[in-house]
Amino acid sequence: MDYKVKDISLAPLGKQKIAWAESRMPVLMKLREKYSKTKPLKGFKISGCLHVTKETAVLVKTLKAAGAEVAWSGCNPLSTKDDVAAALAEDGISIFAWHGMNRDEFYWCIEKTLEQKPNLTLDDGADLIFTVHYKHPELAKEIIGGTEETTTGVHRLRAMGKAKKLLYPVIAVNDAETKWDFDNVYGTGQSSIDGILRSTNVMIAGKNFVVAGYGHCGKGCAMRAKGLGANVIVTEVKPTAALKATLEGFRVMPMDEAAKIGDIFITATGMKDVIVKRHFENMKDGAIVCNTGHYDCEININDLEGLSKNKVEIRPNNEEYTLEDGRRIYLLAKGRLVNLAGAEGHPSEVMDMSFANQFMSMLRLAREGETLENKVYDIPESQDQEIAKVKLETMGINIDELTEEQVAYLSDYSAGT
Numbered sequence: 001m002d003y004k005v006k007d008i009s010l011a012p013l014g015k016q017k018i019a020w021a022e023s024r025m026p027v028l029m030k031l032r033e034k035y036s037k038t039k040p041l042k043g044f045k046i047s048g049c050l051h052v053t054k055e056t057a058v059l060v061k062t063l064k065a066a067g068a069e070v071a072w073s074g075c076n077p078l079s080t081k082d083d084v085a086a087a088l089a090e091d092g093i094s095i096f097a098w099h100g101m102n103r104d105e106f107y108w109c110i111e112k113t114l115e116q117k118p119n120l121t122l123d124d125g126a127d128l129i130f131t132v133h134y135k136h137p138e139l140a141k142e143i144i145g146g147t148e149e150t151t152t153g154v155h156r157l158r159a160m161g162k163a164k165k166l167l168y169p170v171i172a173v174n175d176a177e178t179k180w181d182f183d184n185v186y187g188t189g190q191s192s193i194d195g196i197l198r199s200t201n202v203m204i205a206g207k208n209f210v211v212a213g214y215g216h217c218g219k220g221c222a223m224r225a226k227g228l229g230a231n232v233i234v235t236e237v238k239p240t241a242a243l244k245a246t247l248e249g250f251r252v253m254p255m256d257e258a259a260k261i262g263d264i265f266i267t268a269t270g271m272k273d274v275i276v277k278r279h280f281e282n283m284k285d286g287a288i289v290c291n292t293g294h295y296d297c298e299i300n301i302n303d304l305e306g307l308s309k310n311k312v313e314i315r316p317n318n319e320e321y322t323l324e325d326g327r328r329i330y331l332l333a334k335g336r337l338v339n340l341a342g343a344e345g346h347p348s349e350v351m352d353m354s355f356a357n358q359f360m361s362m363l364r365l366a367r368e369g370e371t372l373e374n375k376v377y378d379i380p381e382s383q384d385q386e387i388a389k390v391k392l393e394t395m396g397i398n399i400d401e402l403t404e405e406q407v408a409y410l411s412d413y414s415a416g417t
């Protein structure tokens with residue numbers, strides 16, 4: 001077992017945080033209890049590349065309890081929680097992750113997790129699976145399949161699948177209803193606001209809060225900012241999304257207009273260059289800019305640097321850029337995921353469902369991966385319903401059941417008025 005973390009002596013703190021997360025992740029813990037007895041992942045080597053948080057640690061420990069050998073790296077240079085990484089290292093996980101790593105170190109860590117020659121890969125953002133495909137295609141022979149956690153990664157992998165470039169099957173965990181309809185909406189909504197508050201402590205009420213992108217993540221941010229009393233403005237490129245935002249009561253306008261009036265900007269688009277030079281040039285003094293999309297390309301930081309005569313970190317995860325004319329713009333978390341770099345990511349309760357999907361998908365690949373084609377698979381509807389059912393049970397919520405007559409009515413095409 002090999003590892004590289006910032007400081008192994010942080011392990012006790014990390015263990016406490018993981019124990020707290022475990023107490024909030026009942027679905028995953030039930031799976032751990034069940035499969036630690038039968039160990040269906042025994043003999044499988046899993047390499048994972050996903051934000052090293054207390055929630056991820058609960059997933060990693062569950063994979064290990066089910067018999068897998070696990071090697072792990074973080075999927076973002078600023079999202080690793082060093083105490084959690086230390087706790088996992090002490091727990092026998094080959095983990096290579098620390099907060100604040102540079103790009104070369106990031107890829108070095110991924111390479112280290114591939115040294116074990118994995119049978120399964122687990123991604124968030126597809127950097128690990130791309131490293132296999134572009135740098136070590138020979139490793140794909142031993143790999144039965146992989147999973148992908150996030151929208152951006154799934155987009156890229158679907159494109160690769162269509163081009164027949166995938167070397168093994170991938171399950172799109174993001175596209176499970178119990179993932180995108182909860183994690184992306186309520187998780188992103190709460191944790192992004194949390195990241196903004198921890199790095200600024202500004203009042204949200206009364207602010208012009210600009211959300212770029214009204215997909216699931218943007219919708220969550222807009223909803224929660226509204227709840228705190230902000231005047232929410234949405235920018236979009238997709239007509240149906242813009243229409244949904246409008247009917248939800250948000251003002252919709254192009255970024256060129258929003259740039260002039262926004263107090264707080266958050267990008268949630270998965271697209272590059274959403275906020276660029278001409279937008280910064282028009283912003284108010286004191287504007288706060290951040291991103292919650294997977295990659296740090298949504299805000300063009302080079303443009304901001306080019307316009308600025310001075311930059312200072314005035315609080316953790318908050319850099320004050322002073323432009324030539326004296327206006328100040330505040331960039332949070334260096335344009336990286338503000339919820340994970342500036343706070344703790346989504347709450348455990350919602351990651352419980354996302355990671356139950358990850359775990360079940362790993363079991364499926366171990367069981368039937370050899371029979372799958374080299375393309376992107378969705379998770380089965382039955383898995384969504386099962387996870388939602390167990391989640392409801394753990395929340396003490398009961399629901400109704402259809403009677404036999406009602407089930408028959410569902411498929412009765414002769415019934416009319």
Ligand code: ARJ
Binds near residue numbers: 050051053294344
């Ligand atoms: C681990 C997290 C957390 C958290 O599921 C979310 C997603 O799709 C990601 C995009 O990179 C981030 C991921 N995520 C959010 N919160 N992963 N632990 N606490």
